[in-house]
Amino acid sequence: MPKLNLESIPQTNATGYPAPFDEEVAGRWYRRFAPAIGLSRFGASHVVLKSGAWSSQRHWHESEDELLVMIAGEAVLVENATDENEGRSILKPGDICAWPSGVENGHHLRNESHADCVFLVISGGERTGGAYSDIDMIFTADAYLHKDGTPYDARPVR
């Protein structure tokens, strides 16, 4: 049956972020599709952000493309500020965002509303790493590091 029964797919708010960067994503509840339903060509996650939660620390990927579609509720997309805007955009159901790999435009979603918001995010490519825009952290396939290369005592959840 191709129509997914979301309830049957495990949901978690696990994160590998070192403290205190884990606090903002404690209200991020996600279901990863690839292991559960046999997809192997790209990754996909169904995410519920509780009021106040962030989708991640603001980040970008060296070698992974990301695509996001809002399903329910409202979120604020935060990205690099430009001359045209201050880096904040409201996302509503049906809105779609794309982040080609290698573009150093750190991005995340914040649920600043009082209700849950829900989105689907797809990623594809090699998980080689990337950087966080607002904190002293970068990531590789299997580690978090300070920007000077010193490792954190923490590992990405895979």
Added chain:
Amino acid sequence: MPKLNLESIPQTNATGYPAPFDEEVAGRWYRRFAPAIGLSRFGASHVVLKSGAWSSQRHWHESEDELLVMIAGEAVLVENATDENEGRSILKPGDICAWPSGVENGHHLRNESHADCVFLVISGGERTGGAYSDIDMIFTADAYLHKDGTPYDARPVR
């Protein structure tokens, strides 16, 4: 700006299907994201099905995974019938379908409502080919063939 302005992305109802198989998809209006916005790790299309239109002929892929999320309106998913159902399921906004590659479960969406329906579909993997379930046609990366291997005078739109 990661939030996509859909209006800025070209929309088409082009199909390479030979007649008469093109008729059911004439009301399928789609935008392909990959060329327009720099995604290269997977394919993604935003699709509007007019009342009566089909998303494709009912098909499956040898080597491509597909993932679909309904954004607006209502569609009927048609797939192989099983003992449990007759192969028809209603899809509404927020519903998600996944088709792992190589599973010979021909599928498509039909808009049997009187309003547009809208979905996002992602595909990843190698476009090696597959088959259509209800008509005398198979496909390769660049051709449509009868099931006996005789080519149609028609080519997939890329």
